[in-house]
Amino acid sequence: MPDNKTRLSFYGAAGTVTGSRYLLESAGRRILVDCGLFQGYKQLRLRNWAPLPFDPRTIDAVILTHAHIDHSGYLPVLTREGFRGSIYCSEATFELCKILLPDSAYLQEEDARFANRHGISKHQPALPLYTRSDASACLQQFRVAGIDDSVALGARNAFTLRRAGHLLGACFVRIECDGTSVTFTGDLGRPNDPVLMAPAAPPATDYLVTESTYGDREHPQIEPEAELARYLNPAIARGAVIVVPAFAIGRAQSLLLHIARLKRAGQIPDIPVFLDSPMAIDASGLYRRFMLEHRLDASDCDLMCGAATFVNTAEQSKTLDRQRGPMIIVSASGMATGGRVVHHLKTFIGNERNLILLTGFQAPGTRGGSLVNGASTLRIHGEDFPVRAEVRQLQASSSHADANEMVAWLKRFPEPPRRTFITHGEPGASDALRQRIERQLRWSTLVPEYRQTVELDA
Ligand SMILES: [Zn+2]
Incomplete structure (x- = not known):
C-alpha cells in the first residue's frame, strides 16, 4: 500500500566505498541516485550477482552523480532487468559513460571468456555480468541535465546538479522532494586540484548524504x-x-x-x-x-x-x-x-x-x-x-577531498542539515568523519547500514 512518506534506502556504498546506490521514495516516485558496481572483496563483488533489493521496473528515474564505475557500472543490469525511465546526468558524464560502460562490459565478457577457457568458474559456462549490447542499450536511456538547472521529476520532485570537482562532469545533486530536500555529495573533489575546478558552494538542504572516502585522513601537503x-x-x-x-x-x-x-x-x-x-x-x-x-x-x-x-x-x-x-x-x-x-x-x-x-x-x-x-x-x-x-x-594525486577539506566544505552550508548520513567509506573512515561532524559542527549524523531505510520528515 503506497503511503506519502519520504524514504531513503542505502543499497550500496554503506560500510564500503563501492556500489553507490541510494533509493529515494517520495510523492509516489522512486528515484535511484547512482547505480554502481561493487568492487574489492569477494563478498562485496558477489552482491553484483545477487538479485536487486528492489524491482527495477518500479524505478521512475536515475540521477547519476558521475561516471566512475562504482557509481555507474551497474546501470546496464538495471536497464536489462526492466528499468525503463531516464538516467539523468551532466553532459560530460554522459560522454564518459559512452566510453566507460562498454569498456566495463568488455571486461566482464573477458573475465567470463577467461574463466571458461581455464575452467576456473563454478558455473558452466561462466556468463558475463552484462554484455556490450546491454551497455549500449542502457546508454539509450541517458538524458543530459544542465549543471545548475532545476529539472522536474513529476509534479512534486525536482533536482539540481552542481559541480563537485572530482572528475570531468562530476556533480553533487540536491533533490527537492515533496516538501523536503536531500543533497547527495557523490564524490567530492578538492578545493585546489591542479586540473579540476573546486566544488561549488553547497546549498541549504534538509538532509545530506556525504561521502567519507578519506574521512580519517589528510592528504600530505606535497606538490x-x-x-x-x-x-x-x-x-x-x-x-x-x-x-x-x-x-x-x-x-x-x-x-x-x-x-x-x-x-x-x-x-x-x-x-x-x-x-x-x-x-x-x-x-x-x-x-x-x-x-x-x-x-x-x-x-x-x-x-x-x-x-x-x-x-x-x-x-x-x-x-x-x-x-x-x-x-x-x-x-x-x-x-x-x-x-x-x-x-x-x-x-x-x-x-x-x-x-x-x-x-x-x-x-x-x-x-x-x-x-x-x-x-x-x-x-x-x-x-x-x-x-x-x-x-x-x-599521495598527492587524490581526486577526493580529505577530512579537513570535507569539513571545510560542510561548514559552507548556510544552515545545518537536519540529519547527515555518512556513506562511501571504509568503516573507520566513515566513523572518523561522523565524530568530526558531531564534535566540530554539532550536526546530527547517522552512518547507515547496508540496506537500511530511514524516513525523512517533510
Ligand atoms: Zn568517483
Missing part, C-alpha cells in the same frame, strides 16, 4: 610533480620499467600532464612514455571539448595529449612487454582489477629493478589494495606472482 620526480628519477636511473595503473579517465590525464611538465623543466629525463588504454586515449580528447570543466588551457591540453605514445591495439600493447626500460607505461585499470595493466604487472612485477607506481585510492580486496599493504605475491589469472619490483603509492 604532485615533486612527489612524482622523487619516485621516477631513481627508477629511471636503474633502467626500470615503470608501470602505473591509473584510472583511465582523470588520473591518467593529470599524470601525463605532470610527466610532460617535469620533462619540459628538465626535472626528469626524456624517456619513452606509453598510454596503453584506448579508453584513456578517448577521454583525453574530452578535455578539449569540456574546457569549462577544468583549469587547463588549450596549450596544457596539447602538452597532456602529446606527452605519451598512444597504444591502441592489443598487439601493440603486447610488444611493450618485450621492451626494456627505462620507460613508463600508464595503463588502466587504476586498482589493477582488470584491463591491460594486469598483463604488464605479470611481466614486470617479478623484477626488482622495476617500479609499480600506484595512484589514488586503492580499495581493500583489489590487487592495488594488496600491493599497498605490502603483499609478497599477487594473484593474477589464477596464478601467484612474486612481488619483487619496488611498489610506491602517490
Whole structure:
C-alpha cells in the first residue's frame, strides 16, 4: 500500500566505498541516485550477482552523480532487468559513460571468456555480468541535465546538479522532494586540484548524504610533480620499467600532464612514455571539448595529449612487454582489477629493478589494495606472482577531498542539515568523519547500514 512518506534506502556504498546506490521514495516516485558496481572483496563483488533489493521496473528515474564505475557500472543490469525511465546526468558524464560502460562490459565478457577457457568458474559456462549490447542499450536511456538547472521529476520532485570537482562532469545533486530536500555529495573533489575546478558552494538542504572516502585522513601537503620526480628519477636511473595503473579517465590525464611538465623543466629525463588504454586515449580528447570543466588551457591540453605514445591495439600493447626500460607505461585499470595493466604487472612485477607506481585510492580486496599493504605475491589469472619490483603509492594525486577539506566544505552550508548520513567509506573512515561532524559542527549524523531505510520528515 503506497503511503506519502519520504524514504531513503542505502543499497550500496554503506560500510564500503563501492556500489553507490541510494533509493529515494517520495510523492509516489522512486528515484535511484547512482547505480554502481561493487568492487574489492569477494563478498562485496558477489552482491553484483545477487538479485536487486528492489524491482527495477518500479524505478521512475536515475540521477547519476558521475561516471566512475562504482557509481555507474551497474546501470546496464538495471536497464536489462526492466528499468525503463531516464538516467539523468551532466553532459560530460554522459560522454564518459559512452566510453566507460562498454569498456566495463568488455571486461566482464573477458573475465567470463577467461574463466571458461581455464575452467576456473563454478558455473558452466561462466556468463558475463552484462554484455556490450546491454551497455549500449542502457546508454539509450541517458538524458543530459544542465549543471545548475532545476529539472522536474513529476509534479512534486525536482533536482539540481552542481559541480563537485572530482572528475570531468562530476556533480553533487540536491533533490527537492515533496516538501523536503536531500543533497547527495557523490564524490567530492578538492578545493585546489591542479586540473579540476573546486566544488561549488553547497546549498541549504534538509538532509545530506556525504561521502567519507578519506574521512580519517589528510592528504600530505606535497606538490604532485615533486612527489612524482622523487619516485621516477631513481627508477629511471636503474633502467626500470615503470608501470602505473591509473584510472583511465582523470588520473591518467593529470599524470601525463605532470610527466610532460617535469620533462619540459628538465626535472626528469626524456624517456619513452606509453598510454596503453584506448579508453584513456578517448577521454583525453574530452578535455578539449569540456574546457569549462577544468583549469587547463588549450596549450596544457596539447602538452597532456602529446606527452605519451598512444597504444591502441592489443598487439601493440603486447610488444611493450618485450621492451626494456627505462620507460613508463600508464595503463588502466587504476586498482589493477582488470584491463591491460594486469598483463604488464605479470611481466614486470617479478623484477626488482622495476617500479609499480600506484595512484589514488586503492580499495581493500583489489590487487592495488594488496600491493599497498605490502603483499609478497599477487594473484593474477589464477596464478601467484612474486612481488619483487619496488611498489610506491602517490599521495598527492587524490581526486577526493580529505577530512579537513570535507569539513571545510560542510561548514559552507548556510544552515545545518537536519540529519547527515555518512556513506562511501571504509568503516573507520566513515566513523572518523561522523565524530568530526558531531564534535566540530554539532550536526546530527547517522552512518547507515547496508540496506537500511530511514524516513525523512517533510
Ligand atoms: Zn568517483
